[in-house]
Amino acid sequence: MNAxxxxxxxxxxxxxxxxxxxxxxxxxxxxxxxxIGVNGAGKTTLxxxxxxxxxxxxxxxxxxGEDVTGRTPHEIAARGVGRTxxxxxxxxxxxxxxxxxxxxxxxxxxxxxxxxxxxxxxxxMRLIDLRHNFAEELSGGQQKLLEMARMLMPDPRVVxxxxxxxxxxxxxxxxxxxxxxxxxxxxxxxxLISHDLTSIYRLSHRVLxxxxxxxxxEGGVEAIRGNPAVIEAYLGA
Amino acid sequence: MNRPNPSSRSADRExxxxxxxxxxxxxxxxxxxxxxxxxxxGANLAFHFYLMLWITMASGFNVSSGFSGYMPFGYxxxxxxxxFTTAILVKKLGFPVLxxxxxxxxxxxxxxxxxxxxxxxxxxYFAIVSLALAYICRLVxxxxxxEMTGGSFGIQLGSQAEPVLxxxxxxxxxxLALGTILWLSRxxxxxxxxxxxDDAEAADMMGVNITRVRLYGWLIAAFFPAVCGGVEAxxxxxxxTETAFNTLITAKTVIYAIAGGLGTVSGPIVGALxxxxxxxxxxxxxxxxxxxxxxxxxxxxxxxxxxxxxGTLLRWRPAWRRYxx
Numbered sequence: 001m002n003a004x005x006x007x008x009x010x011x012x013x014x015x016x017x018x019x020x021x022x023x024x025x026x027x028x029x030x031x032x033x034x035x036i037g038v039n040g041a042g043k044t045t046l047x048x049x050x051x052x053x054x055x056x057x058x059x060x061x062x063x064x065g066e067d068v069t070g071r072t073p074h075e076i077a078a079r080g081v082g083r084t085x086x087x088x089x090x091x092x093x094x095x096x097x098x099x100x101x102x103x104x105x106x107x108x109x110x111x112x113x114x115x116x117x118x119x120x121x122x123x124x125m126r127l128i129d130l131r132h133n134f135a136e137e138l139s140g141g142q143q144k145l146l147e148m149a150r151m152l153m154p155d156p157r158v159v160x161x162x163x164x165x166x167x168x169x170x171x172x173x174x175x176x177x178x179x180x181x182x183x184x185x186x187x188x189x190x191x192l193i194s195h196d197l198t199s200i201y202r203l204s205h206r207v208l209x210x211x212x213x214x215x216x217x218e219g220g221v222e223a224i225r226g227n228p229a230v231i232e233a234y235l236g237a
Numbered sequence: 238m239n240r241p242n243p244s245s246r247s248a249d250r251e252x253x254x255x256x257x258x259x260x261x262x263x264x265x266x267x268x269x270x271x272x273x274x275x276x277x278x279g280a281n282l283a284f285h286f287y288l289m290l291w292i293t294m295a296s297g298f299n300v301s302s303g304f305s306g307y308m309p310f311g312y313x314x315x316x317x318x319x320x321f322t323t324a325i326l327v328k329k330l331g332f333p334v335l336x337x338x339x340x341x342x343x344x345x346x347x348x349x350x351x352x353x354x355x356x357x358x359x360x361x362y363f364a365i366v367s368l369a370l371a372y373i374c375r376l377v378x379x380x381x382x383x384e385m386t387g388g389s390f391g392i393q394l395g396s397q398a399e400p401v402l403x404x405x406x407x408x409x410x411x412x413l414a415l416g417t418i419l420w421l422s423r424x425x426x427x428x429x430x431x432x433x434x435d436d437a438e439a440a441d442m443m444g445v446n447i448t449r450v451r452l453y454g455w456l457i458a459a460f461f462p463a464v465c466g467g468v469e470a471x472x473x474x475x476x477x478t479e480t481a482f483n484t485l486i487t488a489k490t491v492i493y494a495i496a497g498g499l500g501t502v503s504g505p506i507v508g509a510l511x512x513x514x515x516x517x518x519x520x521x522x523x524x525x526x527x528x529x530x531x532x533x534x535x536x537x538x539x540x541x542x543x544x545x546x547x548g549t550l551l552r553w554r555p556a557w558r559r560y561x562x
Binding site: 051052053072073074076077078082083085089090091092093094095098099101102103105106111112115116119120132133134137150154 | 246247250425431434435438439441442444445446555558
């Protein structure tokens with residue numbers, strides 16, 4: 001059976017810097033794959049390659065068996081991939097509802113049906129009372145929720161969350177954890193980048209540890225927790 | 238806290254839409270009525286002709302800047318090419334003026350397609366390249382054979398002048414521009430354009446084909462100034478490169494659009510109305526200091542109302558955004 005998302009020997013260079021050096025992994029449907037690593041390990045670069053923002057210099061990316069290497073971001077999004085960003089990238093001068101409509105603009109449904117769906121999603125993310133505000137008027141945490149809502153609008157099969165808990169209040173953090181658990185329960189494949197190891201260990205079925213663009217460990221939470229290479233990379237011990 | 242349920246939200250949406258379209262119809266009706274009677278009541282035809290021209294130009298610019306996030310400092314290129322297209326077709330090829338005008342729009346679209354590769358630039362780089370391309374257009378036309386473009390004397394359209402008819406054609410062009418932008422403001426293309434304006438990479442990753450969307454916006458923005466150039470050539474009965482490619486045309490378009498507020502349908506209308514009237518009043522009182530005082534007024538406006546008149550109003554009253562076209 002094909003993995004929902006697969007990377008094979010990905011290499012990405014920026015001039016002389018090798019940001020990804022032969023990264024490979026496979027994530028199954030409904031699996032939460034945590035991606036950890038210190039700053040500069042290549043986590044966000046990996047995500048940018050997977051969603052088409054960067055083109056890998058070598059290697060292959062497959063979505064449910066289909067080779068999508070070299071595809072543009074909107075082509076990959078159309079194949080059911082959604083993502084959020086480390087620093088929220090909302091459409092600042094658009095209302096929350098319009099923000100949510102952007103990923104479904106090409107859908108053959110009436111505007112009214114799409115707006116109803118957007119409002120249901122905003123209700124789920126507890127942003128319904130702010131639906132007519134511009135996104136720039138939200139707090140940082142609310143913008144993270146808006147991004148999550150926007151990502152979920154087209155019902156993607158694969159979701160990529162880049163540091164969803166960074167700079168977020170613990171209450172909101174708990175709420176986001178519930179949402180990520182719900183995504184996995186909906187059989188979505190979740191790629192989760194975070195420095196918050198507690199959340200990563202709690203949510204992930206498997207963890208991929210990166211260091212200097214390479215996979216230094218991959219496996220279950222317990223195996224990663226005790227892995228000497230991971231401990232060394234994180235603690236320098 | 239009492240949250241609105243789906244049915245009350247739906248009713249609220251319908252109410253907001255009703256108000257929006259009613260206001261749009263009232264605004265459109267008032268504009269039509271105001272301009273339609275100008276030739277009959279003996280008002281200044283030229284002043285009102287140019288008022289409509291600036292509303293159209295500012296509205297077209299609004300698509301490029303307010304919706305798409307591009308600041309084409311060479312916007313006059315479309316206007317100039319449109320003016321020369323009409324003049325050449327009428328004077329040299331014997332086209333009837335009304336048949337030549339759609340070709341001016343078409344020339345604007347062709348030029349926009351030629352300039353389309355510059356859409357991969359952004360910010361000041363796009364603005365400067367666009368300005369350079371406008372100069373290139375001017376130079377190309379200036380250096381074309383004199384029999385075709387009339388050289389430094391330009392082209393006189395001869396006995397084609399029909400001030401009242403060209404006034405109404407300008408009015409039709411303006412209404413077409415306003416109708417297009419009203420549609421755009423509520424359309425899926427308009428939402429895609431705004432998303433690309435705010436964050437192109439994020440929009441791309443949300444499934445928006447940014448290259449295509451930008452091109453559509455660019456084509457709409459190019460069409461109207463080209464037609465304006467054609468109609469103005471007809472109205473004044475003469476075209477030359479000095480006036481048709483005058484950078485003051487871009488400058489005024491930008492000032493009027495920004496003064497009203499980019500990104501709304503009504504902003505460029507309000508901006509052009511206020512600034513053209515202001516320009517006229519200043520010119521009457523201080524004919525020698527006209528541009529200096531207008532420049533000062535623009536500086537003050539941008540300093541104190543950076544989002545323009547309508548934009549600032551909607552910032553003070555965010556709830557009105559849903560109702561104001």
